[in-house]
Amino acid sequence: MSGSGLLARANKAVADFDAAVERRVDRRRGNATLDKVMYAATELGDFSLIWHLIGTARALGPDRRPVHAARLSTIIGIESVLVNAVIKNFVRRHRPPWEQERPYNLRRPRTSSFPSGHASSAATMFGVLSQRDRLWPLYLVIGATVASSRVYVKVHHPSDVVAGVVLGTALAALARRAWPLPPS
Numbered sequence: 001m002s003g004s005g006l007l008a009r010a011n012k013a014v015a016d017f018d019a020a021v022e023r024r025v026d027r028r029r030g031n032a033t034l035d036k037v038m039y040a041a042t043e044l045g046d047f048s049l050i051w052h053l054i055g056t057a058r059a060l061g062p063d064r065r066p067v068h069a070a071r072l073s074t075i076i077g078i079e080s081v082l083v084n085a086v087i088k089n090f091v092r093r094h095r096p097p098w099e100q101e102r103p104y105n106l107r108r109p110r111t112s113s114f115p116s117g118h119a120s121s122a123a124t125m126f127g128v129l130s131q132r133d134r135l136w137p138l139y140l141v142i143g144a145t146v147a148s149s150r151v152y153v154k155v156h157h158p159s160d161v162v163a164g165v166v167l168g169t170a171l172a173a174l175a176r177r178a179w180p181l182p183p184s
Contacts, residue, residue, distance in 0.1 A: 014159045021158035025151055030103075034152075039104040041142075041149040045118040046107060048076045050142060051125040058129075067182070072128060075175045079124045080117065083167065088112035096154045109155055116156045119147035119164025120171070127172020131181055 028034060044050040055072035059065060093114035111117070122143035130136035147165060150156040 018157045018159050021151065025158075029152065032103075035103045037145065038149040038152040039102075039106065041145045042106065042118065042153050042155070045122065045146040045149065048080065048121045048125070050146065051076050051121060051129075054125075054129065054139075054142075071179060071181075072125065075128055075171075075179065076121055076125060078175075079121055079168070079171050082171070083115060083117045083120045083164070084111055087115060087167075088117070091115075093157075093160070096157060100154055102153065106153055106155070113156055114160045114163060115167055116147065116150050116160040116164035118150050119156075119161040120168040122146045123165045123168025124171045124175065125168075127169060128175055131176060 044053075052069075052073060055069040058072075059067075059069035088111045091114045092112045095109065095113040098108060126136075126139045126143040129139045133139070147161050150161055151158050
């Protein structure tokens with residue numbers, strides 16, 4: 001099979017995956033509680049607000065080590081520049097159509113769809129925050145909610161979110177190696 005044939009098959013597989021996930025999510029949309037949770041999660045993910053808040057809370061907590069907040073903000077800043085300024089400008093995938101009805105106002109993204117920056121930052125921060133922290137299940141739930149909210153509110157294709165999680169997981173591993181936590 002030629003390279004273009006393989007690319008066409010891969011594109012079809014991604015489109016089929018996206019369509020299947022979208023059909024399942026469509027059946028959940030319109031639930032008042034779920035709408036509120038998902039729209040709130042997507043807004044808290046804007047500019048990595050939720051992760052900066054968690055970093056600040058940790059810095060003010062029992063450890064009172066501002067270096068933790070600075071470390072998180074620096075890592076998320078590097079992740080954001082890499083994903084939003086470099087990768088998205090290179091790929092330039094179109095987002096899902098914007099014109100559908102939405103139960104809440106939502107900031108319209110200006111960047112390319114691939115990969116999801118919310119999903120990438122969520123996976124990066126889960127990987128970094130969960131290191132030696134008993135609250136790791138909470139970070140996982142927050143990260144998964146923020147990442148999946150992007151499909152729910154129809155600003156990303158499901159494959160964008162999967163790619164963001166994979167990229168964020170790799171970035172977290174790199175960050176943990178490049179800037180390890182200081183000893184307890």
